[in-house]
Amino acid sequence: MTQSFDISKFNYCSTGFGQPLVWSHGLLGCMQSEDALGIYAWHRFPKKLTLLRYDACGHGLSASSTNKSNYLWTSLANDLQQLTLNVLGNQTVILGGQSMGCGSSLFAALNKPDRVKGLILMNPPTAWELRTSQRDYYIKVAKAAKMLGGKGLAKINAKHIDRMLPSWLVDAHKHSVLGMLDGLKSMKRSSLEAIFLAAAENDFPTPQQLAQLNIPCLILAWDNDANHPLSCATTLADLLPLAELHEATNMADVDEWPSLIIDFCLKLA
Known part of the structure; x- marks a missing residue:
């Protein structure tokens, strides 16, 4: 695994000194x-x-792939581990991520629990039974992505941004919320198809596996988001032995998240 990892394929940024937080996007x-x-x-x-x-495989300025297996959360977890090793060495780290980043962080923690000091899970996506019910949807989107490409998908999503985020967040960030689609516009049709086909197969670790993670965990979740249901966040909080859940129902709650993340990391430093 280490020999085949090419760090030059990844766009990443490391700042600061001290206890590391490795963050994975959605x-x-x-x-x-x-x-x-x-x-x-x-x-x-x-x-x-x-x-x-960092930008995950096929996202942002990192290299893309047409191989579905490269976008499975288990593969993204391996990328996360190898990138961390190459950039930070053998340090014990805090892993955090949003949505898809929750999946890669959890699998990475299961792979090397002794190397993970803490977990931050923001907006956990659908999992288990809810994930199974979405598989046909992801397969349909994969077909659409193959035809429309990133620009086409971004145009459609821009018209329905209220379906992707809570209405109160859209209202609070009217001038910047569409910027979250900028990265999508440059994504290739072939890699987008593979990404969504992988999404149809991806799922969280089993409840039994998660119950073994005796790692401090901060869970941040909001309501009114079908792609990131609060029920999945509460289930994770019940399964993970050392989890703390913060629920957001308005923009003021979300404005506290950066401070919660910092405080969590400082306590573990």
Whole structure:
């Protein structure tokens, strides 16, 4: 695995010194789209902590693939581990991510629990029974992506942005919310098809596996989002032995998330 990993295929950024947080973005996202949305406030992340962010395979400015297996959460977890090893060495890290990034972080933690000091799971996506019910949807989107490409999908999503995010978040970020689609516009048809076909197969680890993760965990979730149901976040909070769940029902709650992330990391530093 280590010998075949090519770090030059990944766009990444590492800042600060100290306890590392390795952050993974969500499906169709990237560092650029996170910064455009503006809710992460990474510019406020303290320099006495290390922050490693990157664009996942096929996303942002990282190299793409037409191989579905490269987009499975287990594969993304391997990428996460190898990138961390190449950039940070054998340090014990905090893993965090949004949506898809929750999946890669959880599998990476299961692979090397002794190397993970904490977990931050933002907006956990559908899982288990709910994930199974979405498989046909992801397969349909894969076909559409093959025809429309990133620009076409971005145009459609822009018209229905209220279906992707809670209405109160869209209202609060009217001038920046469409920026989260910028990364999607440059994505290739073939890689998008593979990404959605993988999404149809992806799922969280089993409840039995998650119950073995005795790692401090911060879960951040909001309501009124079918792609990131609050029920999945509450189930994760019940399954993970050391989990703490924060539910957001308005923009003021989400505005607290960057501080919650920083405080969590500082406590584990």
